[in-house]
Amino acid sequence: MxxxxxxxxxxVPAWxxxVPAGAAFLDLEVRADGSLRVGxxxxxxxxxxxxxxxxxxxxxxxxxxxxxxGHNVRRxxxxxxxxLIGIPFPADLDVRVVDTLELASLVFPGEPSQALDxxxxxxxxxxxxxxxxxxxxxxxxxxxxxxPGVPGLVRSVARRLLPPSATRDLTHILQFR
Numbered sequence: 001m002x003x004x005x006x007x008x009x010x011x012v013p014a015w016x017x018x019v020p021a022g023a024a025f026l027d028l029e030v031r032a033d034g035s036l037r038v039g040x041x042x043x044x045x046x047x048x049x050x051x052x053x054x055x056x057x058x059x060x061x062x063x064x065x066x067x068x069x070g071h072n073v074r075r076x077x078x079x080x081x082x083x084l085i086g087i088p089f090p091a092d093l094d095v096r097v098v099d100t101l102e103l104a105s106l107v108f109p110g111e112p113s114q115a116l117d118x119x120x121x122x123x124x125x126x127x128x129x130x131x132x133x134x135x136x137x138x139x140x141x142x143x144x145x146x147x148p149g150v151p152g153l154v155r156s157v158a159r160r161l162l163p164p165s166a167t168r169d170l171t172h173i174l175q176f177r
Contacts, residue, residue: 019141022066023098025133028077029126036084040129042137047130052084059085062093069098071116071136100139106154107143 024043031037036052041061050058058081062068070077074097082088104114116135 019069019137019144020067023069023140024061024065024067025136026062026068026070026073026077026081027127027129027132027136028080029129030080034083036080037126038129039081040133042130042133047133049130055081055085059087063089065096067096067098068093069100069136069140071132071139072099072101073097073136074099074102098140100136100143103143104139106157107146107150 024041026041028039029037039050039058041048062081078089078097101114116132
């Protein structure tokens with residue numbers, strides 16, 4: 001993949017204060033035959049674009065991130081990545097996953113869709129994993145800002161979807177009771 005898919009530094013938005021430090025956003029674009037077209041991880045506003053030839057590096061990085069986030073990351077990206085590398089990630093990774101699709105569904109249940117907007121696709125039919133990571137980042141920040149206004153039961157369920165490290169970070173920000 002060309003480096004054109006990586007936004008120039010001026011295009012990468014500031015890391016929202018609502019998002020825990022150490023969070024890494026993951027997005028994979030998989031072809032119809034199941035092969036990896038391109039993937040990306042974004043952490044601290046720094047994008048890393050990778051292809052199938054970099055999977056051994058991805059295999060080393062993913063289990064070490066404090067928080068692994070993304071839109072439908074729990075049900076799509078992580079299982080696809082495990083399939084592509086040929087081994088499952090350690091079981092404790094699941095408690096460090098923040099899936100913005102799951103969280104947005106709880107926080108904004110009345111919205112007709114929880115899909116990413118992907119406005120950048122107006123000029124292209126292909127998804128850009130860096131842009132999807134950045135949009136997932138904004139979805140998470142929006143969810144975190146909205147959590148204090150949602151009913152206590154929904155906040156409780158949402159907290160259970162967040163990994164312990166993120167919950168500790170968010171406890172201070174949101175003053176969960």
